[in-house]
Every structure is written in C-alpha cells, then in structure tokens.
Amino acid sequence: MAATEISVLSEQFTKIKELELMPEKGLKEEEKDGVCREKDHRSPSELEAERTSGAFQDSVLEEEVELVLAPSEESEKHILTLQTVHFTSEAVELQDMSLLSIQQQEGVQVVVQQPGPGLLWLEEGPRQSLQQYAAIGIQQELYSLQEIEVLQFHALEENVMVASEDSKLAVSLAETAGLIKLEEGQEKNQLLAERTKEQLFFVETMSGDERSDEIVLTVSNSNVEEQEDQPTAGQADAEKARSTKNQRKTKGAKQTFHCDVCMFTSSRMSSFNRHMKTHTNEKPHLCHLCLKTFRTVTLLRNHVNTHTGTRPYKCNDCNMAFVTSGELVRHTRYKHTHEKPFKCSMCKYASVEASKLKRHVRSHTGERPFQCCQCSYASRDTYKLKRHMRTHSGEKPYECHICHTRFTQSGTMKIHILQKHGENVPKYQCPHCATIIARKSDLRVHMRNLHAYSAAELKCRYCPAVFHERYALIQHQKTHKNEKRFKCKHCSYACKQERHMTAHIRTHTGEKPFTCLSCNKCFRQKQLLNAHFRKYHDANFVPTVYKCSKCGKGFSRWINLHRHSEKCGSGEAKSAASGKGRRTRKRKQTILKEATKGQKEAAKGWKEAANGDGMISAHRNLCLLGSSDSHASVSQGAGITDARHHAWLIVLLFLVEMGFYHVSNS
DNA sequence: TTGCCCCTCGCCCTCTGCTGGACACTA
DNA sequence: ATAGTGTCCAGCAGAGGGCGAGGGGCAA
Numbered sequence: 208m209a210a211t212e213i214s215v216l217s218e219q220f221t222k223i224k225e226l227e228l229m230p231e232k233g234l235k236e237e238e239k240d241g242v243c244r245e246k247d248h249r250s251p252s253e254l255e256a257e258r259t260s261g262a263f264q265d266s267v268l269e270e271e272v273e274l275v276l277a278p279s280e281e282s283e284k285h286i287l288t289l290q291t292v293h294f295t296s297e298a299v300e301l302q303d304m305s306l307l308s309i310q311q312q313e314g315v316q317v318v319v320q321q322p323g324p325g326l327l328w329l330e331e332g333p334r335q336s337l338q339q340y341a342a343i344g345i346q347q348e349l350y351s352l353q354e355i356e357v358l359q360f361h362a363l364e365e366n367v368m369v370a371s372e373d374s375k376l377a378v379s380l381a382e383t384a385g386l387i388k389l390e391e392g393q394e395k396n397q398l399l400a401e402r403t404k405e406q407l408f409f410v411e412t413m414s415g416d417e418r419s420d421e422i423v424l425t426v427s428n429s430n431v432e433e434q435e436d437q438p439t440a441g442q443a444d445a446e447k448a449r450s451t452k453n454q455r456k457t458k459g460a461k462q463t464f465h466c467d468v469c470m471f472t473s474s475r476m477s478s479f480n481r482h483m484k485t486h487t488n489e490k491p492h493l494c495h496l497c498l499k500t501f502r503t504v505t506l507l508r509n510h511v512n513t514h515t516g517t518r519p520y521k522c523n524d525c526n527m528a529f530v531t532s533g534e535l536v537r538h539t540r541y542k543h544t545h546e547k548p549f550k551c552s553m554c555k556y557a558s559v560e561a562s563k564l565k566r567h568v569r570s571h572t573g574e575r576p577f578q579c580c581q582c583s584y585a586s587r588d589t590y591k592l593k594r595h596m597r598t599h600s601g602e603k604p605y606e607c608h609i610c611h612t613r614f615t616q617s618g619t620m621k622i623h624i625l626q627k628h629g630e631n632v633p634k635y636q637c638p639h640c641a642t643i644i645a646r647k648s649d650l651r652v653h654m655r656n657l658h659a660y661s662a663a664e665l666k667c668r669y670c671p672a673v674f675h676e677r678y679a680l681i682q683h684q685k686t687h688k689n690e691k692r693f694k695c696k697h698c699s700y701a702c703k704q705e706r707h708m709t710a711h712i713r714t715h716t717g718e719k720p721f722t723c724l725s726c727n728k729c730f731r732q733k734q735l736l737n738a739h740f741r742k743y744h745d746a747n748f749v750p751t752v753y754k755c756s757k758c759g760k761g762f763s764r765w766i767n768l769h770r771h772s773e774k775c776g777s778g779e780a781k782s783a784a785s786g787k788g789r790r791t792r793k794r795k796q797t798i799l800k801e802a803t804k805g806q807k808e809a810a811k812g813w814k815e816a817a818n819g820d821g822m823i824s825a826h827r828n829l830c831l832l833g834s835s836d837s838h839a840s841v842s843q844g845a846g847i848t849d850a851r852h853h854a855w856l857i858v859l860l861f862l863v864e865m866g867f868y869h870v871s872n873s
Numbered sequence: 874t875t876g877c878c879c880c881t882c883g884c885c886c887t888c889t890g891c892t893g894g895a896c897a898c899t900a
Numbered sequence: 901a902t903a904g905t906g907t908c909c910a911g912c913a914g915a916g917g918g919c920g921a922g923g924g925g926c927a928a
Contacts, residue, residue, distance in 0.1 A: 471924090477874075478924065485923070505876065506922070513920085533879055534919070541918060556916090562881060563916070570915070584913090590884065591913070598912070612910090618887065619910060626909080642906090648890055649907060656906075681905095 622646075640678055657681075 464479035465472045468486050473479045484502055492507035493500050496514045501507040509530050512518065518528035520535040524543045529535045540546045540559045547557035549564035553571045558564045566588055569575070575585035577592040581599045586592040594616065597603070603613035605620040609628045614620040626645055634643045635650040639658045644650040657678040664673045665680045674680040697715040710732055713719070719729035721736040725744045730736040755761075 482924075509921075530920080532877075537919075567916075587914080595913075615911065623910075645908070651890080653906075
C-alpha cells in the first residue's frame with residue numbers, strides 16, 4: 208500500500224486526485240432559484256443501477272433494514288456495507304435525513320453514534336482486529352482507508368444516489384482517502400461530498416483528541432442555501448457540511464461558487480465551470496500523434512509541442528528552451544539570476560519555488576508526512592519514501608554497465624563506477640598524516656578515529672608518555688618498536704625482550720634456577736639444562752657431526768661447518784644438511800626464521816618485486832649466475848646485508864633442496 | 874471563451890554524509 | 901590464534917536543484 212501524505216495543506220488534493228476520484232459526469236451548470244447545481248450526470252449503467260435498486264429503495268424506508276451490498280468475497284479488501292439506522296433527531300428540518308451505518312463484511316458494527324442533527328458519526332466499534340480498527344480510525348492514519356474498497360455505496364433515502372457495483376459512480380474509499388488530510392488546527396475537513404439529485408452525502412473528518420478522530424457522514428435533503436443565512440450554533444456542523452456544495456449568493460454584492468466535490472470556490476462562473484471540468488473525464492481535444500486527449504486546447508498544444516520539440520520560449524543565456532514562459536522564468540531564476548524569493552524564516556535558506564521552501568521547512572519542524580507501510584520509516588517527501596521502498600522490494604534499478612553490479616541508488620552506482628572502473632580516481636589526503644583514502648567519508652572516519660582530540664589521556668604502553676590524539680600515540684609507540692628498551696642496571700647490556708634481560712641479570716646475580724635432576728648441576732637457562740641433559744643423561748642421544756667433505760674436519764654445529772666451508776670452498780653445508788634429520792632441518796628453519804624476521808619489512812617489497820613464487824628462485828638464480836648488479840639490487844631490495852647474505856643464500860638452497868621451494872627456470 | 878501567466882504538485886536527479894560488513898594488517 | 905584497528909565498499913537516508921505538467925486567476 209502506498210503511503211499518502213496526511214498532513215498537508217488542503218489544496219494539495221484538489222487537483223489531479225479529483226480527476227481520479229470522480230466518476231464521469233457531464234456537469235452542466237443549472238441555475239434555479241439562485242442555486243448553481245449540476246444536472247444528473249449519471250451514466251446509463253448508473254441509471255440502470257438505480258432502477259434495479261428500486262425495490263431496495265422501497266424497503267429502506269423501513270427502519271433498521273440492513274443493506275447487504277454485494278460484497279465481493281473473493282476480494283481481499285475489506286468491503287464496507289451500509290445499513291439503515293433509524294434517525295432520532297429532534298431537529299425538524301432534518302427528520303428526513305437518513306443515517307448510515309457502516310459495517311464491515313464480517314458483521315462487526317463500526318458505526319454507532321448519531322451525535323447531532325444532520326451528522327452521522329462513525330466511531331470505532333469493537334476492535335476485532337487491528338485491520339478493522341485501522342480501516343476506520345483516522346488516528347490510525349487516514350490512508351489506511353485505502354485498504355478499503357467500497358464496491359457499492361448505497362444511500363438509503365429515495366432520492367439518494369445509488370451506485371451499483373459496476374457503475375462508474377461506485378465510490379472507492381481508497382480513492383476517497385486520497386482527499387483526506389488533516390490540517391493542524393482545522394477542526395473539520397471535508398473528505399468527500401457526493402451530491403445527488405436532492406441530497407448531499409458528505410464524509411468529513413473530525414479532529415478530536417489524538418486518538419479519537421472520526422469520520423462524519425452527512426446526508427441532507429437540502430442542497431440549496433443562501434449564504435447570508437448564518438447557521439445557528441446548533442446547526443453549525445450541518446451548515447458546514449452544506450457549505451461545500453454548489454452554492455452562490457443570490458443576495459449581496461458578490462456571488463460565490465462552491466464546488467460540491469472539492470473545496471474549490473470561485474467568484475467567477477467561468478472559473479467555476481472550468482474547474483468543474485476537472486471533475487469529469489471530458490477531454491475533447493485529441494493529440495493526433497499519440498491519441499492522448501486533453502481537456503483544453505492549451506493543454507493539447509503544450510502536449511503537441513513535446514512531440515514536435517517546439518519550445519517557443521528560449522533562454523537568452525543558455526541553449527535551453529521551454530514550452531511555457533513560466534518555465535523559462537523559473538529556469539532563469541535557477542540558472543542565471545539565482546533569484547530566490549521564498550526565504551526560510553528559521554535559517555538562511557531561500558528557494559526559487561514555494562514548494563521547495565515548504566519541503567525545506569520540514570527539516571526544521573521534523574514533520575514526516577510520508578509513512579512507510581512496511582516499517583516505521585517516514586520521510587519528508589514522496590521521493591525519499593519511494594526510494595526507501597526499494598529496501599523492502601529489493602529493487603535495484605541501477606546497473607553498472609561494466610561489471611553489471613546492481614544498485615539501489617544511482618549515486619551509489621556512480622561512486623562504484625568511479626572507484627572501481629574509473630581512471631584518475633580522486634584520493635583524499637589526510638591533512639594530519641600521510642594517509643591517503645579513496646573516499647571522503649572514510650577520510651572523515653579516519654580523522655575522527657585518529658586525529659580527533661581525546662579528553663581522556665592516552666598512555667603509551669611502553670613509557671609514561673601521554674597523548675590526546677590517537678595517531679600521535681600510535682606514532683610514538685612505533686618508536687619503541689626496535690628499541691632495546693630493557694637496559695641492565697649493572698652493565699651496558701640492553702635488549703628488546705624482558706625474558707632476555709631476566710636471563711642476563713642472572714649473569715650478575717649468579718642465580719641458576721634450572722637444576723639437572725640427574726646430577727644436580729645448575730644452569731641459568733632452561734635451554735642449557737636441556738642440552739646438558741641430552742648430552743650427558745640421554746642414552747639415545749647421538750651427537751650430530753657435520754663433516755667437511757673436502758678436508759674431513761668434523762663440526763658439532765652446522766653453522767660452524769658452514770663457516771668452514773666458506774674458507775674451504777667445499778659447499779659442505781648443502782651435503783651435510785641433506786643427510787641430517789629433523790633437528791638439523793629445524794635448526795636451519797630457525798635460522799631462516801631469524802633471517803626472515805630481521806628482513807621482514809624489506810623482504811616485503813622484494814616479494815612484490817620478485818612476483819610471488821619466483822622470489823626465492825630469483826634471488827637464488829642471481830646468486831648462482833653471478834649477476835652482480837641485479838643480485839645486489841635484489842639483495843638490497845630484500846634488505847639482505849652482506850653479513851647475512853651468504854647464510855641467507857645457503858638456507859635458501861637448502862630449502863630448495865628440501866622441496867620447500869622450486870627453482871624457476873625463468 | 875480563450876490564452877497567458879503564475880502557482881503548485883510531482884518526479885527525478887545529484888550531492889552529501891553516516892553506517893555497518895568485509896577484509897587485511899598488526900600487536 | 902586471536903582481538904583490535906583501519907580502510908574499502910555498498911547501502912541508505914537527508915537535503916536540495918531542476919523541470920514537466922496541470923490548475924486557477926485574470927484579461928483580452
């Protein structure tokens with residue numbers, strides 16, 4: 208169900224909606240006894256409906272005769288049926304008025320009261336369900352009436368118009384609701400005034416307290432009145448109801464014409480006549496190009512101009528041209544003179560059009576007249592509601608022409624195309640640091656998170672320093688990163704990790720907390736104890752011997768063999784390593800790990816340069832091929848220092864041998 | 874009666890800003 | 901391994917600009 212504006216000025220629903228609302232009628236002014244009235248414009252089908260209801264009309268003179276108005280059981284909509292209710296007014300002039308009660312199809316009485324002469328008050332009856340209540344209660348949002356469709360709308364007096372189901376005069380409250388509005392401070396608003404030959408049928412809203420707005424139905428035989436006859440207080444409501452039908456002053460200086468189907472009034476008969484045509488479907492002027500019809504020659508001409516491209520009003524300042532002079536004036540104000548006559552009293556906003564100011568004012572008042580029917584969201588204008596409804600429907604009308612991703616909003620798609628597929632994508636440089644961010648909104652988040660002033664003190668986790676900006680804190684803490692923060696108070700030793708300092712301190716204190724359970728020998732470090740135990744107390748322990756194949760010299764440590772091989776030129780590290788078990792392999796991995804750790808940052812860049820899997824082989828090949836320039840370049844890029852270079856190389860060779868990396872032919 | 878002009882509604886658009894999920898990086 | 905953090909990204913709403921088209925006032 209589409210939401211409808213419910214609290215707008217009355218004029219808003221006096222135009223197009225009425226065309227939709229009103230049945231086809233050939234209105235013609237008839238002046239009798241100083242009264243402007245329309246003739247009976249019922250269609251043949253309507254007249255037929257009236258004929259067929261003759262028996263019914265006879266019967267309705269009886270009291271309490273219920274009308275069952277052919278509700279459509281197939282329809283999911285709520286069908287209102289009308290029912291006669293005996294009128295007990297003491298008002299003599301209203302004795303012949305009928306009261307209508309409205310029942311829902313399920314038989315739930317929703318109309319009970321008759322509070323005053325000439326008026327029928329429809330109040331909420333027993334609430335069988337929210338839906339039933341919502342269908343009647345104004346305070347539940349009038350547009351909920353759109354869920355109700357009145358297929359038949361029978362009035363009960365003899366002269367009251369009868370509309371059959373297939374008649375064009377069938378009144379749909381769904382359409383009626385389009386006219387409904389509540390204006391603040393306005394006590395009553397006419398919702399619908401359906402005029403008949405002799406009677407008028409009105410539906411009005413009555414603003415009570417917040418929870419008791421009501422619909423008022425009025426049926427009156429009187430259709431003519433002299434405006435100078437002021438209604439008495441007791442007749443106020445009835446008079447108000449009557450005042451909306453065709454009328455005209457017959458005495459006094461000025462005559463006023465009132466439209467009986469809307470709030471329109473005019474002192475000019477010509478204007479009134481022209482207005483009344485808006486309530487008909489009479490459109491005698493045919494566009495020969497598209498067969499669309501129009502009420503007036505002017506409308507047709509303007510329409511034909513859209514076909515022919517004729518735009519007689521050309522802008523002197525640009526190439527734009529318009530069908531009407533008013534459009535040109537407005538365009539000129541928007542684009543060239545920037546004249547903005549409509550100024551907001553609460554801010555500096557000014558607009559070219561009054562409707563824009565009206566829309567703007569809602570941003571001050573917070574008014575959100577357009578309620579979503581599926582959630583609690585309400586918007587300030589129709590477009591936002593329409594756009595919001597896509598979140599319920601899942602509709603994504605905008606598609607990226609490149610990757611065909613779909614979007615709910617055109618702006619989102621535009622940003623997507625720019626960021627994903629665009630060239631020279633604009634970037635946003637943080638004014639406080641070197642960060643560059645693709646989106647302005649994300650830069651704002653960055654600024655908020657990192658550069659916003661913090662009233663609370665942000666303490667460095669490594670030192671007593673205190674900051675009020677998160678970015679400054681992070682930058683400061685980075686200075687601690689490679690710092691040997693742990694300094695020995697007994698000597699110049701310093702280290703990065705506390706556990707290292709703990710072990711070092713023991714060299715000063717002589718503490719040896721790790722004791723061998725077999726021989727009670729004590730050690731400062733656990734690793735030393737473990738090595739001791741393996742060497743002297745583990746029967747299965749076989750000491751590793753790294754032999755140089757060239758000179759036969761043995762080494763207890765692989766690294767010593769490696770150092771030896773540099774002098775000897777045997778290349779023993781490779782052969783020695785290949786023959787050893789897990790421990791050796793692990794040791795070499797440790798070396799690699801250490802090396803990697805040390806070179807992590809630089810190696811990162813090297814990785815990228817060497818392109819993934821090929822990085823190891825790239826360095827290896829450069830080493831083996833002796834390409835000194837390239838080699839130096841890659842080594843430098845990888846942060847490989849001279850001192851570490853060959854150990855690094857050997858580890859790599861080992862890993863290649865072990866199958867951890869492959870050698871690229873390229 | 875008709876045409877012109879102005880007003881208003883309604884629609885669509887853009888720009889803007891916030892939000893939260895996804896993902897990568899880091900401690 | 902995990903939690904915290906920053907950036908990317910799409911979703912969505914707020915505000916306002918611009919214009920087509922219909923209706924009413926008024927004068928020719």
